[in-house]
Every structure is written in structure tokens, then in C-alpha cells.
Amino acid sequence: MGRELSSLRQPGRQIAIFTTASLPWLTGTSVNATLRAAYLAKICANSKVTLVLPWLGQDQKEVFPSNLRFDSPEQQEAYVRNWVEKRVSFRSDYKIRFYAARFASFLGSVFPVGDITKSIPDEEADVAVLEEPEHLTWFHHGQRWTDAFKHVVGVIHTNYVDYIRRGGGRAASMSVGYLNRRVCCIHCHKVIKLSDAVQSLPRQVTCFVHGVPPPFLEVGRQSAKPAPPGQPRFSKGAYFVGKIMWPKGFTEMLDMLSQHKRSTGKALPIDAFGSGADFEEIRSRAEEQELQMTFPGRQDHLDDSIRPYRVLVNPSMSDVVATTSCEALAMGKWLVCAEHPSNQFFKAFQNALIYKDAEEFSEHLSHAMANDPHPLSEDDLGRLSWEQATERFLDAAEITPSEWPSGIGALNDTVQWHMYNASIGLEVLRQAVGAGINTGKQPASVTDYDPQEYERLKNGEYHQKLGYPEPRLL
Template sequence: MSDDIISVPSLAGASSRSDEASALTASENSSTTLEDQLPQFSSLVASMSELWLQQEKKAARSSMEVDAEINVVSNETNRKAITSESDLNLPNRHFHIVTTAALPWFTGTAVNPLLRAAYLHRRTQKISRQDQQWVTLVIPWLDRPEDQKETLGRIFLSPQQQETFIRDWLRHEASMPDAASGLRILFYEARYHSGLGSIFAMGDLLQTIQGAGLSMDVCILEEPEHINWFRAPGDGWTQKYKFVIGVLHTNYKEYITTNGGVSGLWAGPAISLLSSAMVRAYCHKVIKLSAALHDYAPEKEVVCNVHGVRSEFLTEGRRRANECPSDKDEPTPYFIGKMMWAKGLDLLLRLEDYHKALTGEYFPIDIYGKGPEQQMIQKAFQTGSRNRKEHRQTNNNNINGSIIGKTVDIIQHNATCGADNTETASCKSGAASDSSISTSKTSSASKASTLLSVFRENILLSQENMTQKVREPIPCRFPGRVDHLTLKRYKTFVNPSVSEVLCTTTAEALAMGKFVIIPIHPSNNFFLNFPNCLGYRNEFEFVANLHWAQNNEPLALTPEWEKQLSWEAATDRFIDASAITIEEAQNRKQLGHNKLDERIAWFHKELGKGKRGNMLRKLLGGGPLSDPFKYGTPNHYQDETTTMVSDRLTDSDDTASLSSNESMTNDREVISKIGASIDRDLRADDTLLDVRGDFRPSGFSEAVRASLSSLKRTVA
């Protein structure tokens, strides 16, 4: 091995040559045990992995510098040619930031939109040079105490109480007293959907905003697909606002595919199709936080990290850099996030198992956070169970109540019954001969019963052996939910998730000057170039990176790296990413994309009206969100096929207003007829707009109305 291969650039002056020498000496000593060799071998691998990582970072940085130079020239050229609607640097522009979560639910869709609003408030004050409220944050108000308890962890008696909490947090925790007093906050009525783990609006959001008398200029939809899945019918966002930007936070397709168990038609392909339709229909520009998301509307999309971290995290990073390493630092790595399997905690179990197989022991870890699957996750880590699915039903470990057990009972019963009706029987077993065994009806039943009993005993024995193999618990702690900023004593953050779009806690850990161990994945591309980021492709590299982090100290962030993580830089990126050039706008118009978007918005509005809309929302898994009209004005939601809303479904009858069989039969008929009409309409003339731009009757719209009117009469 040549010197240039093993002269690894150390993060804190550690000698890779000494690591290699130790490993080679240990390998030559035949009396050394495997347990003694493995840590030394891991040290060598860590050094090699660091070299490869540094080489990749060097190449990536060179590529980034070239791209940056191109982008500077491109931005200067395009700045002069962007449409006035998309130019967010113009003075006297009003911003409405609409999101689906609010503090004290410390989730990404609550914290990041709040901070975006706060920093946009500062920016607009400088641009407009007038002390006015240019920015409004539109957030949900959960009127049901059980929903507040589940998401917020506490109960507010009024929206004003929650608003006071949010402003106090901005003032004291985010150190933004100007935004705390100058930002306008508007609440809309909402409900929590436990199956989807998300909050959705009740009533027409646009009507709520317009009712407040606000200027409809620029709208920022945080998670536009989420906001519009179950929204009440009404005018579209692009009809009311001059410019609408959608920021995509969450990989819902990954969540639904991974977790399953959601009622209705929620599956990966279904949610992808529906989300794409919502994004196309209601946004002029779409910003994806990372390339981990699939394409929704390619001609509208741009990939850009428009999130930052609070200044307090960067201050903590400077403090750590200026102080010498202390014995008080916690060597144990930690994870912080919502307690859900989809956050990568199942992958963390696999990494623990691999670490034990390689080193002979599990690595300790502290896991912070709360969530709907917290009990199952704690049980998996603390009892040694490695199959997360076995915790979904408590009887899965009981063979008598399992599918296999029931199958054995059925086969055994059939064998006994069959013996009563025939003189001979044939019994086959995987371990026995393929030849038929002719017996009397008594011996046949006895033989079948014996073989199946042995089969049952083997299953029980294998389950018992499996349980014994995985019963060793992992040395971990679950301290609960905390503010990430309080975790100053740790130096290593582990986040194995590949379902995120862009993980805020990863950015916060980097800002605090910690090592960050994350998988090499599109969702992490923004972070992989930071010097303290240790990326891995597989379990082996994870173990090597963990060993490296435990034996080295993180580097201090340079001012350039700090700036990339700041909200000031994120706001700059957001303004640049939102721009639409005049050429781009002309291309969209020529290709007919605007017509397609208008058609989708109209179709979504029509299907969501009245009782038929309630039923379709139920079919799509809306549950308690199926009737969003509780907070609306009845006349606003009427159409020619719907009676007064006063006879709509009640809250207590969310799932039982129609019998299950009637509901499913009618729903299937509606979908079948609508699908057939879509096929006919697509073969016909695609032009749905007259010279005035209004929708004129078509075979498609008439079929929808006829089908749903028939459905309404059947239900009535």
C-alpha cells in the first residue's frame, strides 16, 4: 500500500498511519482474538473512508464553484427578464404564507414557514421602507381539544392564546422581536387526521383570507398538495392571487408506501397522481427542497433548499469551535425527530444489528422526540424485537391466532372431513416422498392430523428460537421531546432517514458544529459538502464513520459555510428560485400548460361540491375531513345538484351516514362512469375554453354532473 493512499487528511490531526500500523500488527498476531482486531480494523476503514469522502467533496466543490459562476451570470441576465408577478424584490408586495401546522407542534411545516415569514418580514421592511404588515402567516386552529393534545402537547382555549405563544417564541427563542410584533397571524379552522398524521382545513381557506380584507398579491403554499387534497370547493388560488408559489416539504409517497394502513385509496401511485394534480392546478412556481421528490409539474419546478437555521444554532457552533474539547461532551450519538418508523428508525435498528455483528456490541444512542408510533419504537429498541410490523398487532406472535395457525386448522379440518367421505386419502409433505399413500379413512385422518401437528410444533419452535436470538436490548434512552438547541453536549448526530425531503435537524446539527452521519441520498445532497458531514453508502461505511466521529473532533465552520445555513441566505435563494422568466411564461402558454392547469382546477372544484364531494373525500380516506362545510356559508357551496347544506353529514356521523355496502357500491359506479367519460373526452376535441376563457359544457362535464346527480338521488 503506497503512502499517498494512507496519508488521510485528518479532521483533527489524527494519524491514519498509526491506525493502519495497529491494524496490520493485530492481523499478524495470530493469538489476537477477532474481538480485538475488529475495532482496529474499523479504524483503518474509517481512515480510508474519510479519504474517499474528501476526494468526492473536492470534486463536488469544484463542480459547485463552476455551477455558481454560471448561476451568477444566468441570474444577472434573467433578473432583467423575469415577469413582474414573480419578482419578489419589488417594493410594496404583500405575502401570505399558508401552512398546515403551527407551534407548539415543533415539526418542519410549523417552524420553517414561521421563520420564512419572520425573515420575509425583515426583508420587506427594508425593500418597501415602510413600517407596514407586508407578511401574513396563515396557520390552522384546532378547535377540538383532543386534536390539540395529540399535536401540540397542550390545550389552548382560544386562537389568541396560541398566537401569544407563537409571538413569545419568536421574541425569546428565535431572537426576532421585530417580527414577533410586526408579523400578522391569521388562523383558519382545521382538524387533525390521525391516520395521515396531518392537519387539514375545514371550510374554504381562500374565503377566510378574503374575509380578513387582505391584499391578494403573493401566496406561498407550504405543501400545496397537502393543503388541497381535501379542501372545500371554491375558487382556485391562482384565480385570486397574482402569483402562487408552492414549497414541497414532504415525501408523502414514501410515507404512505412505507407505513400503509391508511384507509381509502391512499397508496403510493394514487397519492403521487393526486399530488401532481394539486400542484399543477394551484401553483405558478414549485420549489422542491431536494431531488428526493418525484416530478409534479416539470415545467414549473426548481430544486432548491430554501430553508435555514435559527441564528442561535450558529452561535452555538461558534461557541463550540472556540472552546477546547471537554470531557463533559457526550460521546454517545443522538437522534431527534418525530417518533415514526418512516423517519428512519427501522433503518437505525438495522445499523445497530450490523454494528453488533462487526464489533460484538450495540452502540448506545439517545433518541429524542415524540410521535404516534413511540410505544412501538421503544419496545423494538428496548426489548430487542427487530420486526416493526409485529407490534402493529399484539397477537401476531401467537400461532393460534395467526394466519398460519388458522390455515393449519382449516387444512386439518378438511383432511378429517375428507376422510369421512372417502375410502382412501393421499397425504403429501415437503419432507416426505411424492408418492401417494393409500390408507383407510381412519388412518388417513390420523396421518394428516399427525403431520399437521408436527408442522405446527416446528413453527412454534422456530418462532421461539427467533425470539431468543433478538431479545438482547439496545443501550438507548428515550428522553422525550426537547428543543434541539438544548442538546449542546453531544458531538455526533445520526440520522439514517431516506424518506425526508430535507431534514431540518441535520442542518441544525451542522450549524451547532457537530458531526452528522447521514446516508448518501438525494435528500442529503445539500449537506454532503459540509466538512463535518460523514456520508455512508452502506452499513459498513456507517460503522466506519461512527468510529471516526468518536475518535476525532469536528472542524469549526467557516463564515462561508455558516452563511449557507443561515435564513438570510435561504431567503435570498427563495426569492431567486421563485422567479419566472418572460421566455418561460411564453413557453408555458404556447404549449397549453395553463389550459391544462385550469382544467384540473375546475374538475377538482366540481367534484368537491356538496354531498357528492363528501362521499368522494370519504372514498379517498378523508375520515373526519369528509365534510369540510361546517365552517362555510351554506350558499357558497351549493350547486344545481345539491340541496341545502343543512342536511349534510354531521360530525358524529363521519363514518356511518351511509351503510358500508351502499357507499362502496355507489362510489364504484361513480368512478366507473367518470373514468369512461374521461376516456371519451380525451378522444374528443381537447379545447375546453371559449374566446372569453370560460369553461363551456363538454361531454366530460355533463357525464360528471349526470353521474353525481344520479348518485345524490340514490342516496336521498
């Protein structure tokens, strides 16, 4: 596009949205990327929008609910479209494509297989929106994104530096922070941070560009109405919904609940909906501390079983901005969350109770359990809507003539890319850093890659596929 103004509002743009997760996995990167595609297609009616999702094949069982499996990308596409239609009040004209992917259990994440820039034909390669650009490019070997597309904007969803710090220590987190800056600089013309909870990145702008689907807003409007005589507006207390993992703030929450119990002699009851790698460990810790917590399993935030709750407790400080917190506010509930840059957006809402320490946590949660939330105004509902979020995204994604990389800067990025691309293409290195076996090779189709190949190799079976005899004990 050169050094001219590049705006996604310009008619005729072809916008491809690449994401690291797909429905029915109810995670922020799957939900928000899918809704962004739907609303961009609606608001930018003179442009073409394509949503590009990971196809997991046999790895579906690792992340999808137990009753949901897809035999083909077409089946999963039908599920995604049906999910969207239930959550928006319009039919949106966007395409869905898939790329081959695998689930890395030791990282709890989905990673691409092959060069996924090839998912979009050359004649359609105009704008690329990379949902989690660092995640999509850590192991990327192939065409540089800014060479494949005219306008590349990354949206940072996850505070990976904090995740790594908690699990791997300071040195590992510093390394990941450096790596994130490198890959974002190499592959993005612009980076949108949802909040300043994440590290500083090249060509960044901070703007909350996510919203809440209409059904959540409608629940909020209904909850603001007076309850029938003799009935409460909310019949249940506190809950958490999301991934049951230590980085989601469970260490802090269990400690604060324990402190409240010691100081008052009473346990605050919380129902934690969700699943995750640390589910059993967290549940056991809660039982050991004799906390009044239940773990009912996964549940959609819109499910009827969650609507009666009056307060969402979200202790996480690893999120960039928590989708579930937005949804809870939109539903007219209290939100109890920590003083942290990731929660800056929520300070404008009366129902957000933000604590600085365990004492304030206890005070806010006790207050929320005893009092009804304030009814939401239409201005509040508007700020939470996807319509306004999409307008903010279009503004933030714009590249002015002065924002394009300079000649020296562009040359430096090119040199960095050649070095990185050459090294990450080495199979030995790829396996050493967790990219998986043969994931740098381009599959003939999205369904050709077998994500279980790595497990078979570990079990001594892979060599048989190559024609070697069956191993025998001597």
C-alpha cells in the first residue's frame, strides 16, 4: 500500500481474520475473532471478510466439549455460523476458511501447521488481522505476513509474558517478551493492545476493540427491570466462569477467600464454572482450605443456570481484558476485579467493584452479595456493544502515511525476518522449542495433517510408518 493512508473503511477491502482458536472452544480468541468477522462484514458492507480458523482434526478432543466433534471443516463451519446467528440480530455475509493446526498440551495452546498465509489466495490477500500475532508467528516458517498482505494489524489478546513468568520464571518471561517484540515488528504494520496490561510492542496503540453480543445486552436490560413482587432480581450469589488455571488468578482468589474466612469466621460461597489443566489441583486446594467453592464444569456464560447469579468474581491479572467481565457487566451483574491495567476499561461502570488488596476484596464481595447491582444506562450498554467496539477497531487499525515503517526500519525488519525464518525452519530446532514434528511443512490440505503423529513417535510407532520393522524387546 506504500506510504498512503490505509483504512479498513475504504470500499473494496478484502479482510482476512486469522485466529488461534475456534468455536466450540469458548475462549476469548475464538469468541471475539468470530464476532469481529460478523460485525466487520455488517459495518464494512462494501468489503469482503473472511474468518480463518484452525482445524484440529483428532486434537478436537483436547479442547472441545466431550459431546462435540466434527468430521469435516464443513461441519464445524456450520456449527460456527449457527452459534453466531444465535448471538447477533442480523445475517452477516462473511466466508470461513480453515488452516491445519495442532494442540500442544504442554503449552495448552493451538499452533498452526505449515505456512498459513497460503490460506488466502494471492488475489484476495489485502488485509490480515492477526488475532494474537505473537502466538501465530512464534513458529511461523514461510512467507512474511507483511509481504503476503498489504496491511497487517495484530490484536493482542493474551498476556503471555505474565503466563510464562508464573510458570517458567523471570528469565523465561523476559525471553518471551523479547521474542514477542521481534515477531510483531517483523510481521505487523500495526499492533492493537486491548489494555496496557501487556508489554510495550512496536507500532502499538492501546484501544479496547471487543464488545458483547446482543443477547448479553438484552439480559442486562431485562435484569434492570423491577422483579415481580416477592421475588429477588438475583437469586444466587457469586461465580467465576472461564479457564480453571492458576494463571487466571486462582492463587490470589483462594488466598483472599481463606483470609476472609479467618477474619470473619464465615466462608464466601463461589461457584467456579469451567475446565482447564489445573482443574483437579485447584479443586483439591479449595477443599484442603475448607472453602465454600463448587466446580460444576464448563458452561456457556449465557446459559440459564448462570443468569440468577448477582456477582462475577474475576481475580485474573494475566488477561489483557477479560471477555467474561465485559459479559457480566452487560448482563447487569456486579463485577469484582483487581486494580490492574487490564481492568482500566471497567472503571467507568458503577457495577465494577475494584479492589487493591484482600481487605477490599472481602468488603466488595460482601457488599455485592448483599445488594442489587445498579441498572445499566443505555450509554453503558452502548460502550459494551460490538457496534461501538468495531468502530473503535476500524479507527485503531488505520495506518496513516507517517506510521509506515521508515526505510532503515523496514530494512532492519527484513534482515530480522530472514534470520528468524532461517532458524525456525530447522526441524531440530522446531522440535526442541515445541513446534511439533513436521509442522513446518505445508500439508496438501487442512485435513491431511495428523496431530497425533508426535504421540506415535514418542510411543515408538512413527518409524513403522516409514517402513522400518516393528520394534522388539531383546
